[in-house]
Amino acid sequence: MKNRVLSVMMIFSFFSSLCYGIDPSGIIEKSDKKFIPDIFTYHMTLRTTSADGKIDVVEYKGKKKFMNNIMITLIPLSAKGQVNLKNRNVIWSYFPTSDSSVKQSYQAIILGTTVSYGDILALELSRDYNVESMMEISNLIQISSNYATNNTRTVPIGTNSYYLLTLIPKKGIDGYARGLIWINKGNLLPVKREYYAYSGLLVKSCEIKSISFDENGVVTDSEELFYEPLKKKQTLVTFSNIKILKDIPDTTFNPRSMKFFSGE
Numbered sequence: 001m002k003n004r005v006l007s008v009m010m011i012f013s014f015f016s017s018l019c020y021g022i023d024p025s026g027i028i029e030k031s032d033k034k035f036i037p038d039i040f041t042y043h044m045t046l047r048t049t050s051a052d053g054k055i056d057v058v059e060y061k062g063k064k065k066f067m068n069n070i071m072i073t074l075i076p077l078s079a080k081g082q083v084n085l086k087n088r089n090v091i092w093s094y095f096p097t098s099d100s101s102v103k104q105s106y107q108a109i110i111l112g113t114t115v116s117y118g119d120i121l122a123l124e125l126s127r128d129y130n131v132e133s134m135m136e137i138s139n140l141i142q143i144s145s146n147y148a149t150n151n152t153r154t155v156p157i158g159t160n161s162y163y164l165l166t167l168i169p170k171k172g173i174d175g176y177a178r179g180l181i182w183i184n185k186g187n188l189l190p191v192k193r194e195y196y197a198y199s200g201l202l203v204k205s206c207e208i209k210s211i212s213f214d215e216n217g218v219v220t221d222s223e224e225l226f227y228e229p230l231k232k233k234q235t236l237v238t239f240s241n242i243k244i245l246k247d248i249p250d251t252t253f254n255p256r257s258m259k260f261f262s263g264e
Contacts, residue, residue, distance in 0.1 A: 024131035027163050028181070031188045032124040035211065037219060039065045039248055043241040044120065048113045051232035056112040060084075061264075068253035069121045072264050079111075081262040086121040087253050089128075089173060093117075094258035101258060106174040114204065114228040114235040118175060125193075128175050129167035136185070137162050161185040176203065204228050209236075218244055 046058040058079070062071040067089075073082040083094040084104070091104040106118030106128075122128050138161055163183040169175035176195040183190055193206040209223040221240045228234070251257055 022134065022163075024134040024163075024165055025126065027134065027183060027188070028129075028131060028165060028167075029126040031183045031190055032126045034188050035190055035219065035222075036123045037064075037242070037244050039245045041241075041243045041245065041248075042239050044071065045238040045240070046110070046113050046115060046120075046235050047238070048233065048235040058110065058113060063248050063252055064123065065248045065250075065253065067124070067127050068250075069123065070253055070258075070261065071121065072261055083258040083261050084117060084121060085253060085255060085258055086117075087255055090255075091117045091121055092255045092258065094262060096259070096262045099259065101255060107176065114226045114231070114233050115237060119204075119206075119226065120237060122175075125167060125179070125181065128170060128173045129179060130170055132166045132168045132178075134163055134165045137164050137182075162191065202229060 041063050042061070044060045044062060046056075046060075048056045048058075050056075057075060058073070059075040060071040060073055062069060064070075067086070069086040071084045073079045073084075081096040085092045085094070091106060092101055093104050094101045104117045106122065107116045109116050110120075118128075161184075163185055165181050165183065167179040167181060168177075177198040178196040180194040180196075181190060182192040189211060190208050192208065194202060195204045195206075197203050205227050207225045207227075209225050211222045212220045214220050220242055221238070223239075224237045226235045226237060252261075
């Protein structure tokens with residue numbers, strides 16, 4: 001399976017030469033702009049389902065301004081008041097029970113879920129990744145696993161055309177070794193992402209289940225389904241109650257201020 005994944009990725013790079021005249025970096029930047037507002041507040045729910053059917057729920061309220069993002073934990077009660085912050089390229093967590101702050105890795109998994117701190121705090125991929133190659137494809141391949149039999153199958157879904165971009169982290173960014181993102185050519189919205197380790201092993205996939213907009217074309221809510229094949233575990237990430245703002249004070253995203261948001 002490892003060799004198969006590596007071979008597929010080599011083919012992707014080979015066919016990137018088909019995309020003459022298109023700026024790959026511009027494609028992902030435009031996609032980010034359509035999907036992620038610059039400055040907004042939001043509510044986020046992580047609903048994780050394990051292979052045995054166990055369900056865990058985590059809820060946050062957050063504020064995001066350009067590359068900075070802060071989230072305050074609402075549920076579970078055992079973690080209420082914990083604050084997670086992305087300040088430029090550094091991720092922090094504040095724990096009220098010990099009144100202490102620690103740096104987190106982009107890939108550190110949030111307890112009980114399949115998502116990492118980077119997955120939900122570093123929302124705009126164009127800020128953290130460079131485009132290594134790009135190709136155009138006519139259909140989308142979805143990989144799904146059966147929990148009971150552990151069989152993997154591929155089925156084509158949708159009939160639109162897509163940009164398929166291969167991503168590598170920018171210098172100094174603690175991101176995934178390599179990523180793939182499918183972007184709908186018609187509306188430039190993201191459809192699916194896959195993240196790989198240096199070995200070529202698929203670490204995680206993410207399917208964009210839904211994106212809703214208001215009458216002005218501003219996103220109001222979205223759902224993304226993350227799946228971790230090694231653990232046969234999935235997390236549905238729901239953004240809701242998105243409110244666009246003109247500004248948020250920069251002091252909101254100061255690591256020294258995290259403790260003051262813990263009681264909100």
